[in-house]
Structure formats: structure tokens, C-alpha cells
Amino acid sequence: MYDQVIDKNNPNSALKVTQGTENRQDVNKDLFKHIKKVKSLSVEDYVEGILSGNRTILARAITLVESNLYKHQLIAQEVIEKCLKHSGNSIRLGITGVPGVGKSSVIEVLGKKLTSEGHKVAVLAIDPSSERSGGSILGDKTRMELLSSDPNAFIRPSPSAGSLGGVARKTREIIILCEAAGFDVVIIETVGVGQSEVLAHSMVDFFLLLQLANAGDELQGIKRGIMEMADAIAINKAEGKEKERSELAAINYRNALHLFPPQESGWQPKVFTCSAYSKMGIDDIWQNVLDYVEMTKKSGYFYKNRNTQNLRILSESISQTLLDRFYDSDVAKTKLDIAKDDILDNKVSAYIIAQKLIDEYFQSLKG
Amino acid sequence: MYDQVIDKNNPNSALKVTQGTENRQDVNKDLFKHIKKVKSLSVEDYVEGILSGNRTILARAITLVESNLYKHQLIAQEVIEKCLKHSGNSIRLGITGVPGVGKSSVIEVLGKKLTSEGHKVAVLAIDPSSERSGGSILGDKTRMELLSSDPNAFIRPSPSAGSLGGVARKTREIIILCEAAGFDVVIIETVGVGQSEVLAHSMVDFFLLLQLANAGDELQGIKRGIMEMADAIAINKAEGKEKERSELAAINYRNALHLFPPQESGWQPKVFTCSAYSKMGIDDIWQNVLDYVEMTKKSGYFYKNRNTQNLRILSESISQTLLDRFYDSDVAKTKLDIAKDDILDNKVSAYIIAQKLIDEYFQSLKG
Numbered sequence: 001m002y003d004q005v006i007d008k009n010n011p012n013s014a015l016k017v018t019q020g021t022e023n024r025q026d027v028n029k030d031l032f033k034h035i036k037k038v039k040s041l042s043v044e045d046y047v048e049g050i051l052s053g054n055r056t057i058l059a060r061a062i063t064l065v066e067s068n069l070y071k072h073q074l075i076a077q078e079v080i081e082k083c084l085k086h087s088g089n090s091i092r093l094g095i096t097g098v099p100g101v102g103k104s105s106v107i108e109v110l111g112k113k114l115t116s117e118g119h120k121v122a123v124l125a126i127d128p129s130s131e132r133s134g135g136s137i138l139g140d141k142t143r144m145e146l147l148s149s150d151p152n153a154f155i156r157p158s159p160s161a162g163s164l165g166g167v168a169r170k171t172r173e174i175i176i177l178c179e180a181a182g183f184d185v186v187i188i189e190t191v192g193v194g195q196s197e198v199l200a201h202s203m204v205d206f207f208l209l210l211q212l213a214n215a216g217d218e219l220q221g222i223k224r225g226i227m228e229m230a231d232a233i234a235i236n237k238a239e240g241k242e243k244e245r246s247e248l249a250a251i252n253y254r255n256a257l258h259l260f261p262p263q264e265s266g267w268q269p270k271v272f273t274c275s276a277y278s279k280m281g282i283d284d285i286w287q288n289v290l291d292y293v294e295m296t297k298k299s300g301y302f303y304k305n306r307n308t309q310n311l312r313i314l315s316e317s318i319s320q321t322l323l324d325r326f327y328d329s330d331v332a333k334t335k336l337d338i339a340k341d342d343i344l345d346n347k348v349s350a351y352i353i354a355q356k357l358i359d360e361y362f363q364s365l366k367g
Numbered sequence: 368m369y370d371q372v373i374d375k376n377n378p379n380s381a382l383k384v385t386q387g388t389e390n391r392q393d394v395n396k397d398l399f400k401h402i403k404k405v406k407s408l409s410v411e412d413y414v415e416g417i418l419s420g421n422r423t424i425l426a427r428a429i430t431l432v433e434s435n436l437y438k439h440q441l442i443a444q445e446v447i448e449k450c451l452k453h454s455g456n457s458i459r460l461g462i463t464g465v466p467g468v469g470k471s472s473v474i475e476v477l478g479k480k481l482t483s484e485g486h487k488v489a490v491l492a493i494d495p496s497s498e499r500s501g502g503s504i505l506g507d508k509t510r511m512e513l514l515s516s517d518p519n520a521f522i523r524p525s526p527s528a529g530s531l532g533g534v535a536r537k538t539r540e541i542i543i544l545c546e547a548a549g550f551d552v553v554i555i556e557t558v559g560v561g562q563s564e565v566l567a568h569s570m571v572d573f574f575l576l577l578q579l580a581n582a583g584d585e586l587q588g589i590k591r592g593i594m595e596m597a598d599a600i601a602i603n604k605a606e607g608k609e610k611e612r613s614e615l616a617a618i619n620y621r622n623a624l625h626l627f628p629p630q631e632s633g634w635q636p637k638v639f640t641c642s643a644y645s646k647m648g649i650d651d652i653w654q655n656v657l658d659y660v661e662m663t664k665k666s667g668y669f670y671k672n673r674n675t676q677n678l679r680i681l682s683e684s685i686s687q688t689l690l691d692r693f694y695d696s697d698v699a700k701t702k703l704d705i706a707k708d709d710i711l712d713n714k715v716s717a718y719i720i721a722q723k724l725i726d727e728y729f730q731s732l733k734g
Contacts, residue, residue: 077719084713169718225592227626256623259594310710310717317721322689325725343677346451350677351536352444354684358692366733 046079050181051086053120055154058181065173066159080173083180088306090122090179091293094188094200096226097210102236103189104143105276106210110286111144114185115152122183123147126171126190126200127158154183165320168199172313175203201229202309205302206289209233211253213246228260231269232288234281238273246273265301267292331361413446417548418453422521425548432540433526447540450547455673457489457546458660461555461567463593464577469603470556471510472643473577477653478511481552482519489550490514493538493557493567494525521550532687535566539680542570568596569676572669573656576600578620580613595627598636599655601648605640613640632668634659698728 041049041060049057064076097103111121123144147153159170175186190200201207209230227233233253238246253271262268270288274281296302326332335357342348408416408427416424431443464470478488490511514520526537542553557567568574576597594600600620605613620638629635637655641648663669693699702724709715 077716080716081719084716088713173716173718225595228592228595252622252626255619256626259619259623307711311707313717314706314710314721317718318693318725319686319690321721321725322693323686325729326685326689339681340678343681344674346455349444349447349451349540350680351540351684352448354681354688358685358688362692362732365729 043075043078043082046075047082050079050083050177053182055181058154058177059156061177062156062174065170065177076173080176083176086180087176088179090175090184090186091206091289092175092186092188092204093289094190094197094204094207095210096190096197096200096207097236099191101210101212102276103210106234106236106274106282107187107189108144108147109276109279109282111147111153111187112150113282113286115147115150119185120152120154120183121147121150121185121187122154122156122175122178123187123189124156124171124174124178125158126167126188126196154178154181164195164199165316167196168203169313169317169320171199172203197226197229202312205296205305206231206292208285208289210236211249212237213242213249227256231263231267231292232272232285233257233269234272234274234285236274236276238281239275239278243273249273265292265296265305266299267295326358326361329361329364331357331364335360410442410445410449413442414449417446417450417544420549422548425521425544426523428544429523429541432537432544443540447543450543453547454543455546457542457551457553458573458656459542459553459555459571460656461557461564461571461574462577463557463564463567463574464603466558468577468579469643470577473601473603473641473649474554474556475511475514476643476646476649478514478520478554479517480649480653482514482517486552487519487521487550488514488517488552488554489521489523489542489545490554490556491523491538491541491545492525493534493555493563521545521548530691531562531566532683534563535570536680536684536687538566539570564593564596569679572663572672573598573659575652575656577603578616579604580609580616594623598630598634598659599639599652600624600636601639601641601652603641603643605648606642606645610640632659632663632672633666634662693725693728696728696731698724698731702727 041057046057046061046064050061061076061079064072064079067073067076095103095107107123111123114121144155148155156174159167159174171188175188178186188200188204190196197207207229209226209232211233213235233250235246235249235253250271250273257269257271272281272285272288274285276282293302296305327336339348339353339357342353343350408424413424413428413431417428428443428446431439431446434440434443462470462474474490478490481488511522515522523541526534526541538555542555545553555567555571557563564574574596576593576599578600580602600617602613602616602620617638617640624636624638639648639652639655641652643649660669663672694703706715706720706724710717710720
């Protein structure tokens with residue numbers, strides 16, 4: 001029944017069904033009851049499906065990656081390892097900006113442009129604060145209506161709330177799967193508040209910061225330091241009455257960027273004005289991304305940066321795993337709060353107490 | 368013999384002798400041979416000496432803190448714990464800027480002003496790249512000739528090269544000892560390159576960035592992100608021909624700062640021009656520090672920030688200790704390089720290999 005209804009509405013019905021599962025777990029269960037062909041897939045099924053560009057299977061593999069169930073993780077990790085050697089062949093573009101700056105509209109216009117040129121575009125999000133049920137970034141598909149029904153685009157909301165490290169890891173793994181499935185542009189959308197954009201920056205080739213001309217209230221939300229991570233800044237909504245003010249803002253940002261030291265890549269970030277509404281400036285921004293990729297591939301920085309990012313994942317994983325295990329231990333759970341109180345009361349040295357806690361933790365591993 | 372010679376030259380001979388030990392280990396040994404009263408001190412001797420403001424004993428305690436010998440660390444940590452409740456009563460001021468910006472000259476002028484007003488000023492440095500023998504910051508005392516012979520000032524070079532975390536910890540511990548010895552202004556000098564200023568920022572109340580008007584080459588050395596950490600920026604060497612250009616640079620920085628979001632403290636950083644050479648602007652900068660302290664003590668941010676810093680030391684110590692022990696293990700030493708190669712060859716997932724390495728490490732602890 002459901003199959004029929006969905007087929008009538010949209011030629012990408014299989015995709016639609018699978019994408020539906022991302023947002024509403026309750027509908028999800030109901031839906032799969034009516035679909036006969038949904039069955040457990042083997043690691044080989046997943047890998048084969050992903051490599052052949054099957055979006056339904058890609059979406060299901062991502063659901064596995066996002067699952068915290070041990071048995072799902074076991075399969076997911078095998079799938080990822082097998083996809084690894086088919087990954088890496090995309091331009092990874094990070095886009096950040098505070099809520100209301102128009103990230104989704106810019107991504108929609110840019111995404112449609114890219115698919116019309118023959119690209120396959122995956123749009124992922126990092127938003128550690130999001131719950132699937134809530135109105136998080138990309139949670140509301142209607143924001144990118146055209147792109148979400150485009151057969152050459154694949155939109156996926158943020159992995160649901162969890163530790164920042166967990167969300168980061170899952171997003172990196174989803175990038176691998178998308179690339180293995182043939183997506184050659186991967187856009188990582190993130191809200192310009194908190195730590196999510198630092199994470200996004202650590203996994204992309206190019207980082208675009210969207211701003212608004214009326215810098216008053218909107219800017220307040222941008223985290224300090226974000227501006228210096230940007231490879232380009234675009235003043236969005238530079239349309240109608242705002243056009244002039246946007247040009248002026250762009251000049252201010254250009255002056256400010258000159259005060260920053262040059263990037264390690266040797267790249268000099270540019271400031272654009274754009275309007276997703278009147279489709280102005282988006283082409284220039286993409287050309288800038290292409291220029292960056294060309295320049296950094298020539299200089300070797302592109303590959304150096306990817307290697308650095310990959311090795312950073314290893315050291316971050318080691319660090320995160322050690323910390324997770326320690327903080328999850330009985331020693332930490334029973335003694336950490338007392339230690340904190342003692343430190344704030346100037347009773348003990350933080351360094352000493354840290355040594356003691358870890359000695360106790362390692363001792364507890366033996367017994 | 369030595370005592371006599373030194374006494375003739377300078378009334379602060381005891382200090383001079385002790386300070387001499389900071390720079391030249393060879394002279395050090397020779398020197399102490401001739402001084403009869405140098406003997407091992409007990410923890411109580413150290414604590415009593417420090418609390419009474421005895422600078423020779425303070426300097427010796429700092430040498431213990433800086434030592435990597437286990438027996439020295441045991442005493443040092445006891446001394447620190449006993450000094451803890453007498454610490455915290457200073458204004459902690461961080462000063463950064465690239466080499467050549469004039470940090471030492473500004474600190475000398477500011478330090479002399481403060482001691483003349485009855486303050487006791489300790490000047491410490493963070494420079495993880497420094498070796499005692501090399502020409503590191505503060506290594507060359509002649510840079511602060513007036514201040515180093517001032518009985519109310521205490522100047523100490525950076526703990527010698529080691530891990531960044533190690534230098535940070537030792538500097539934090541030295542701050543505690545200096546405060547317990549009655550120093551009510553502690554200045555942390557750091558070079559504006561690398562990670563040292565992030566560390567300095569994490570242990571001070573107020574962070575001052577020194578810049579030059581001729582922003583071309585000099586700015587290149589400033590790490591990205593430093594400008595956003597600054598509570599004030601001062602364009603130094605605003606004298607003679609450079610005065611006008613410095614004023615212009617100050618205006619540019621003021622405009623740039625307006626693009627940044629406000630600090631958590633609610634403080635709006637100001638931009639000054641100053642000249643250590645003609646003693647211009649230093650008073651204004653210090654008044655700005657006092658304004659900041661008054662405002663943030665009123666709002667409670669001052670104390671909140673100190674507490675946050677103290678708890679961060681705990682979590683950093685835990686993190687650092689876990690990592691040190693892991694990376695120092697046989698497992699890491701024998702298997703990490705292979706893991707890195709496999710990751711760069713896209714053979715394994717970084718997350719998986721991290722889990723495996725840590726499992727092996729914990730297993731090895733049991734045996």
C-alpha cells in the first residue's frame with residue numbers, strides 16, 4: 001500500500017522512504033511493516049550496494065553507522081573499512097553561519113547548480129545539539145525542497161545528539177560512505193555556534209563562512225575564532241535594500257582579513273556577497289572553491305591537509321577512547337566530584353590528584 | 368670569596384646569585400661550592416621561606432618544581448600543596464607578541480611603575496622552545512636591567528624545553544609559589560608563535576597582545592586566533608616617525624575588533640598605542656587592566672574564570688597523564704607507526720585501530 005502511494009507521488013520513492021526514517025522513528029517502524037523487501041543485509045550487500053551507487057542501501061548503511069548498538073557497529077565498521085579505498089575522491093566543503101543566515105538556501109542553490117553540471121552532491125550536517133525529532137538543521141527537508149528531490153543529491157541530517165566526539169566520528173565515517181557511493185561534492189553544514197564548526201573545519205578541504213550585513217545581533221552567535229578558520233566569507237542576502245549594506249560589510253571584512261596572518265596553505269581568503277534568493281554570487285563562490293582546490297593540489301597542500309586530518313583522527317580517537325574509558329570507570333564516578341571540590345577549595349593540586357585518580361583506575365583494571 | 372665580590376656589586380646579592388643559577392648550570396655548581404650556607408631544605412623550610420617572602424628560597428623552590436628528578440618532584444609537590452591556600456591573590460597578566468615587538472621593554476616600564484607604587488611584581492615566561500643556555504625570552508637579563516635589580520621584582524625565565532603540557536604545568540605551579548611569596552602582580556610573557564600563548568591565556572586574568580604598526584612582516588608570526596583572545600591590543604613603538612602610523616594601525620584594529628563577537632566576560636577589548644621607549648601609554652594600559660579586574664570582580668566573571676581555569680587543569684592533567692602513559696608504552700612504541708602508515712594508505716579506519724591499540728595497552732597493564 002505505502003509503496004504504491006509513494007510511487008505515485010515521486011519517482012524517487014525508495015529514497016523518500018529511506019530518508020523518512022531519518023526524521024521520524026515512529027513512522028519508520030510503521031513504514032517498514034508495509035515494505036516486503038526490507039531484510040538484513042550482509043557486509044558484502046552493503047558494500048556492493050554503496051559502490052554501485054544505490055542510495056537506499058547507502059542510507060541504510062548510514063543508519064547502521066549512526067546506531068549505537070554493538071551489533072550494528074560491528075557491521076558498520078566492516079563496511080567502512082571496505083569502502084575506505086574507494087573514498088577520498090570528492091571536494092569536501094564546509095559551510096557555517098548562525099541560524100537565519102541562509103545556509104540551507106545557499107546549499108540548495110549551489111547544490112542544484114552542481115547537479116545540473118553533472119556532479120553528485122551529498123549534504124551532511126553536524127549539529128551535536130540536535131535531536132532527530134526536533135527542528136534541527138536539515139531536519140526540516142522542506143528547506144531544501146528542490147535539492148532533496150534531486151536524484152543526484154543526497155541529504156542527511158546530523159547524527160542525533162551525543163558526545164561531540166561521537167558526532168564527529170560518525171560524520172567522518174558517513175563522508176567515506178558517500179564518497180564510495182560516487183558523490184564527488186560533499187557539503188558539511190554546521191551551525192556557527194559551539195564547537196561544531198571546529199569539527200567541521202577538521203574534516204573539510206574548504207571552509208565557507210556565511211555572514212549577514214546587519215552584523216549587530218546576528219554576529220553575536222558566531223564563535224570567536226571562526227572567522228580565522230574561513231577560506232572564504234560570503235555576505236548572504238545581498239539583495240534589494242540590503243545590497244549596498246552588504247557591499248559595505250564585505251569591504252569591512254576584507255580589511256579585517258588583511259590583519260590576519262596568512263594561512264598555512266598560502267591561500268588568501270576572499271569576501272563575497274551573494275544572494276540565494278536572487279541566485280547571485282553563488283557561481284563565484286564555487287569558482288573560488290575550484291581555484292582553491294587547483295592551487296592547493298598543485299602545491300601539495302591539499303593532500304598534506306588530508307593526511308594531517310586523517311592522522312589527527314587517529315590521535316583524537318586514541319585520546320577520546322582513553323578519556324571515555326576513564327570517565328566511565330567507577331574510580332572517576334566515585335571520586336571525581338570530591339577532587340573537583342578540593343581543587344576549588346585550594347586544598348589539593350590538580351596535577352597530584354590527576355595522578356592519583358589514574359593510578360587507582362589502572363590498578364582497578366588489573367583486579 | 369664569591370659572597371664578598373657579589374656583595375660589593377649589588378645589594379641584592381643573594382637574589383643575583385640565585386638568579387644566576389637559572390641561566391648557567393656550570394657556573395651554578397661552581398658558585399654553590401663557595402657558599403657555605405647552601406644545604407638541603409625541608410618542605411617546612413621551603414614553605415616558611417616562601418611565605419616570609421624570602422626570594423632565595425622562592426627561587427630554589429622553583430628550581431625544584433622545574434626539576435624532572437623524582438625526589439625533587441616529591442618535595443616540590445608537597446611545597447605547592449602547602450602554598451596553595453596562600454595563593455590566588457594577584458592579578459595575573461599575560462603579555463604576548465612576536466619577537467621584536469618589545470615585550471621585555473614594555474614589561475620593564477610597566478614593572479618599574481608597579482613596584483614604585485608598592486606592588487611586588489613577578490615576571491615569568493612560557494617558551495616551550497627555549498633551552499636555558501639559548502637566547503630565549505628573559506634568558507638575557509640585560510633586556511630588563513632595571514627591573515631585574517629591583518628588590519620588589521622577581522624575574523624567571525621559561526622552564527626549559529619539554530612537552531608543552533609540562534611547561535604549562537610548571538608555570539602554573541610557579542605562579543602559586545610566587546603568589547604565596549606575596550607577589551601581587553604576576554606577568555606571564557610569551558612569544559606569539561605556536562601554542563604557548565594559548566597556554567598563557569588559560570592561566571591569566573587579562574591577556575594583552577602587543578603589535579607593531581608596520582604590520583607587514585611582523586604580523587606573519589602571530590598565530591591565527593590570538594587576536595580574538597586578547598583583552599587589549601597595544602601598538603608598541605608608537606614613537607617618533609612611527610607615531611602617526613601607529614595611530615592609524617590602532618584604528619584598523621579597533622574596526623576589526625568590532626567584527627568579533629563580544630567576550631563571555633562582557634568586556635570590550637580596547638586598542639592602545641604605547642611606547643616603552645618614551646614611556647607613553649603604559650599607564651593607560653595598566654588602568655585598563657584595573658578596570659577589567661574591577662568590572663569582572665563585580666560581575667563575578669573574574670572568579671568564575673579562575674574556577675574554570677582550575678578545573679581545566681584537572682581535566683588537562685587527566686588527559687595528559689593518560690596520553691603520556693599510553694604513548695610511553697611498548698604497545699604504542701611498537702605499533703603506532705604501522706597504524707599510521709595503514710591509515711594513510713586507506714587500509715584501516717582510524718577509529719578501529721585506536722580501539723585495538725588501547726585494548727592491547729590495557730591488556731599489557733594486567734600482565
